Amino acid sequence: MSAQKRYLLDKVIVRYTLDGMLSLSLGKDLTDQQAAAIRLFQRPTTQPVDLFIAPASANILGRLQDIPRFAPFIQLFLRRTEIATPTRYFTRWSRRVREFGFTPEDARMLALGSFSTNQARDILGMHSFITYDHPLVNQWNGKQDEIVRRLNAMRRHLNEPYDLVELPSVQLLA
Amino acid sequence: MQSAMVPMPVTIEQVAVVVRNMSRKDRQRLLELVPELREAPNMPLSAQSAVDQTPVEQLRREILAALDGQLLAPDEPFLDHLTVGDYLDLPDAERAHLWERWTAESDLSWEEVDVRAEALPAR
Numbered sequence: 001m002s003a004q005k006r007y008l009l010d011k012v013i014v015r016y017t018l019d020g021m022l023s024l025s026l027g028k029d030l031t032d033q034q035a036a037a038i039r040l041f042q043r044p045t046t047q048p049v050d051l052f053i054a055p056a057s058a059n060i061l062g063r064l065q066d067i068p069r070f071a072p073f074i075q076l077f078l079r080r081t082e083i084a085t086p087t088r089y090f091t092r093w094s095r096r097v098r099e100f101g102f103t104p105e106d107a108r109m110l111a112l113g114s115f116s117t118n119q120a121r122d123i124l125g126m127h128s129f130i131t132y133d134h135p136l137v138n139q140w141n142g143k144q145d146e147i148v149r150r151l152n153a154m155r156r157h158l159n160e161p162y163d164l165v166e167l168p169s170v171q172l173l174a
Numbered sequence: 175m176q177s178a179m180v181p182m183p184v185t186i187e188q189v190a191v192v193v194r195n196m197s198r199k200d201r202q203r204l205l206e207l208v209p210e211l212r213e214a215p216n217m218p219l220s221a222q223s224a225v226d227q228t229p230v231e232q233l234r235r236e237i238l239a240a241l242d243g244q245l246l247a248p249d250e251p252f253l254d255h256l257t258v259g260d261y262l263d264l265p266d267a268e269r270a271h272l273w274e275r276w277t278a279e280s281d282l283s284w285e286e287v288d289v290r291a292e293a294l295p296a297r
Binding site: 011041166 | 233240246248258261286290293295297
């Protein structure tokens with residue numbers, strides 16, 4: 001069981017990381033967004049941080065892994081990240097997050113920030129959700145008090161350890 | 175009394191390759207067994223700020239190692255009948271659109287699992 005900080009990466013961050021890796025593998029220069037995503041991707045090599053990706057992102061990487069030339073490349077990516085698997089109550093919380101005006105996909109990612117685990121199933125939730133989506137960050141922060149109240153109301157009816165879930169902080173990758 | 179020095183059966187370079195190919199879990203276990211690895215070496219400032227120490231350069235080296243030292247060719251087949259060169263030449267908005275479609279096609283069930291009773295919350 002790891003007590004390290006857990007970061008869930010938005011699909012767009014995963015894309016910029018992969019695009020950056022592809023650019024490096026072709027000897028091309030990186031865009032600013034790709035470079036920022038790669039600095040985050042490399043953080044676990046120097047800091048106590050665990051990176052997680054959503055099942056949908058993992059699925060795209062899985063398709064690339066089936067192409068032999070990309071397989072070692074994708075393995076490198078997957079060695080540094082884990083897949084955030086939805087836990088019990090994920091769907092229920094995702095539905096409630098949508099009621100605050102988030103799109104279905106955003107609501108799923110935000111709900112995954114609270115109700116997800118790793119392969120060993122010995123963690124619950126993420127400390128932060130990292131995104132490039134400025135409006136999403138504003139919307140999350142603007143409705144934070146209401147969302148906290150809603151989660152607290154739900155938690156009262158859950159058994160351990162689900163009654164200990166927290167909201168992730170939603171952070172913009174600069 | 176001098177302590178006996180046991181010669182290493184492998185070179186440092188071989189150890190580096192093994193570490194580089196470890197899973198994150200194994201690296202974490204290694205750090206628990208050898209906490210001295212966490213200590214930053216006392217390097218001169220000029221060496222610490224060398225360009226090849228940046229995360230991007232580190233990753234460039236890791237990618238090259240993963241590809242057995244051979245860069246990808248732009249005409250390598252990628253997804254959706256594109257080459258990797260075609261894909262990277264697309265405007266950012268089009269690459270984003272492709273990812274949206276690939277995600278939608280993934281048809282995930284979002285099946286829920288139970289965590290262990292002692293699972294560690296994000297606090």
